[in-house]
Amino acid sequence: MAKHLLEFEDIPPHLSNKVKQSLQFKTGNFVWRIRFNIPLDPKTVNNDTMYVTNSSNKRLRTYIKYDMKTEMIEIDPLEPYGTNEFYNLVITTNVRSKGGQSLKEPVTIKFKL
Secondary structure, three states: OOOOOOEEEEOOHHHOOOOOOOOOOOOOOOOEEEEOOOOEOHHHOOOOOEEEEEOOOOEOOEEEEEEOOOOEEEEEEOOOOOOOOEEEEEEOOOOEEOOOOEOOOOEEEEEEO
C-alpha cells in the first residue's frame, strides 16, 4: 500500500467520500486533479476561481488546465510546497458549468504534505 503524501486536515462533510488520493508517481509536487459531475465553462476555470493558499493565506503560483474531453481540472504548483505547512485548496462559486450553474457555496480543503 502506497504511503499517502497528503494529510487532509479539513474536508467539508458532504465531500468526504469524494476526496481521494492515488499516488502513482512521487515527483515532489502534488498536482490536484478535480472532476465536477457536469461539464464546465472553460472560461471560468482559472487562477481567480480556484487556487491554493499557504498558512499565511498567500496564494501560491499555480498552472491550471481544464481538459474538456475528460472534464478533468489539473492544478499544478509552480513553486514547491513546504513540508509540514498547512495549505488550502479553494474552489470559488465563480466556477460555472456550461449552462451557467455554480456551486452553492465555495469549497475549501485544508491539507499538508
